[in-house]
Amino acid sequence: MAMSIEKPYVEAEYDPIYDPFTAEFQADPFASYERLRREAPVYYNEKWDFYALSRFADVRAALKNHEDLLNFQGVDIDDFEQEQSSFPGMLPNIDNPRHDQLRAAVQRSFMPRSIRALTDEVRQVCDTLIDSFGDRREIDISADFAWPIPFEVFYNFLGMPEGEIREKFVQWTHGIKHREIGSQELTPWARESSQELREYLAHLLRERRANPREDVLTAIVQAEIDGVPIAGDEIDFAAEATGLAFAMYLGGVETTAGTMSTLFEQLGRHPEQQRALHDDPKLIPRAVEESLRYRTIFQVTARTTVRPVEFDGVEIPEGKRVFLILGSANRDETVFEDAEKFDILRTPKPHLGFGEGLHGCLGNPLARLETTVALEQLVARKSIFELAGEPHRYITTPNAYVFDSVPVRFA
Template sequence: MTTTRAAMEYDPFSPDFQADSYPVYRWMREEAPVFHSEKWGWWALSRFEDVRAAATDPDTFASFEGIDIDDTAKDQSGPGFLPDIDNPRHDQVRKVVQPHFLPRRIGAREEAVREVVRGLVARWRDRGAVDLAQELAWPMPNEVFFTVLGLPSAEEEDRAQLDRWVHELKDRRPDDPRLTPVAKAATAGIQDYFIRLLESRRSRPRDDVVTALVQAEIDGQPFADEHLEPASEILGLMMVLFLGGVESTAGLTGSFFKLLAENPDQRELLRRDPALIPAAVEETVRFNAPLQLVGRTTTREVTLHGVTIPAGGRVVLVYGAANRDERQFPDPDRFDVTRGRFRHLGFGEGRHGCLGAPLARLEVKVAAEEALPVLGDYTLSGPAVRYATTPNMYVWDRLPLSFPAPAAGGAR
């Protein structure tokens, strides 16, 4: 059966699309590999090689107009927001923070991550039911990343407000690229908080990332302005660390446990051989990439598959579609934790590859090692609910699970 263009449309703002994206992705790869959206005015690439080629050619597919296709770039990111910067400034700013996210440095935090996860799992391990999204996937990266950056611990007064702002930042209306008043207010609140935090670290340094950022120099010049304001570069960098460090990992964690509930044969493989967990994490990133798309802007005319994108054209690189490309992955719609070594685009690639990927991988691995033995043969006990966020992201807000609770007086 041939699907006509009239019957299939790529509109990542649409609730119908977000409810079931992958049939549209399949259609795009086969019928419209350079899809032009008349509604939104951009072009979308969906095949693996096309998306990867664009991602690794930042001189042609530039980032200065932002990776988001809604108003996030205009209203939330600002200068210093790494994914939205081109060279030479991108590499200069990235070098300020990159050392704190090197794999060996992240690996040294494994026990601290494990302590966080164990504390969260202990709260529900005897209940026989858990909302995995609300009780593990979200609080884990929130707590870990706050610790990494040097933000307030869960017990500190400012933390409750920050936790609310994390979610309010992403408040969106269906089929609307504009930030809501709630999202704008949360953005202003977080920016004001970051200014006060940075000023505090400047006058009273600590051994944390925030202090390192406010003390950093680029070519002998202070990275942080003498008088900080929302347009300061350091504020943009803080925002991208804050936004990216929590939501992406929450999305990856939720998808990991959801996919194992839906594929108990794959879960059994992990139970028999926990050494497969890192491979299962990579397969989750491929199968349901938390970052589904990024925006780029062409610096020259590009012709691909007979379609010409003009210079200055807005282009969407659809990672979620590329990671299911039949040309790159055998049986791509099958979740297979034994797929072996493969290249995916779930963390991006090239100049703008995900800075926090080592931390995200570590957190999900530890979450799996600690939670899977407790959950046993768990099942979905209700509908999973997508998180209301930018169209770039694939994240779960609710993920109700039921699992065999230990017998009274017993231990797992």
């Protein structure tokens, strides 16, 4: 029988084992995760009034529980998707039946066969960037390689215009994610970037209706659900079609760039693992999966309880925000041996790097393809590298752990 207690695992004096909005936590989240798993697997934060799950089994069960834990209040833990949830079409914030209907409308573009067809394009993008290194022994492998790849590949895939306007898209991408540590509120830059991007996406959707192409924006504007177009007569910044395009856009760059940056950062710290890749490139897919597990880019996703739900004998009341800490679940020592170590040779096991269940990441095949091909080309064309300076963490939502600078030196 579940215990019904208001503040499980919290002492009389506030003890913030897990406060993702503090600079102290963001500096080293993994120490807090270990303590959570050991001392407080169902944790209540009284300051922010949320519960948190940190163990693999609990997080996985919560991701798959689409009856008691819903997405209608958004999956970001700050105010971003709480604000965006007022707009229709934001796929991560929508529950069934509309979620499955909208996802089906764009699913074909993300089928494995469609993604595999992009392999040559991804390889060409990677080779062009490697060519640009020239004879330089030192580069920033995050800023010069990991970030430009998804900006180029995903923008083409989605249907973003080419030319100078892409620089504006880059600015909007970084602006949307901009945060101030210690606050749940969005910065003015984030709000402005979100509004401007939505308005431009609406413009592109209207253009695609008049001039269709082979891209995701066209798929959205042409899609119907039960004979009713997703894109109504008026496509503005608040339209459902715009929200769906906005959701696709948000997931297409940061996850991939972050995964690559972590992968290269860890390989720079572990040259012996790089040598293993050079000796046997067939290990590359394992290296990609280890990067996704080791430092999951989206560290946490949120749900809201619509009825009491029990985890580890603790009952979480109705109407509570629950943070599912993917970054902790993927370091669970009861599931992954030597979980705190980056090891591309470990026996593969399922991880939660892209979530799971109804809201599992739609774009994960493309992110995996880009990261795999990028590492393949780097191993084939460049020598082993080491870190040439301290990596810099990208200022982004408290959900994420992403580098935007990883200086390296090739041998």
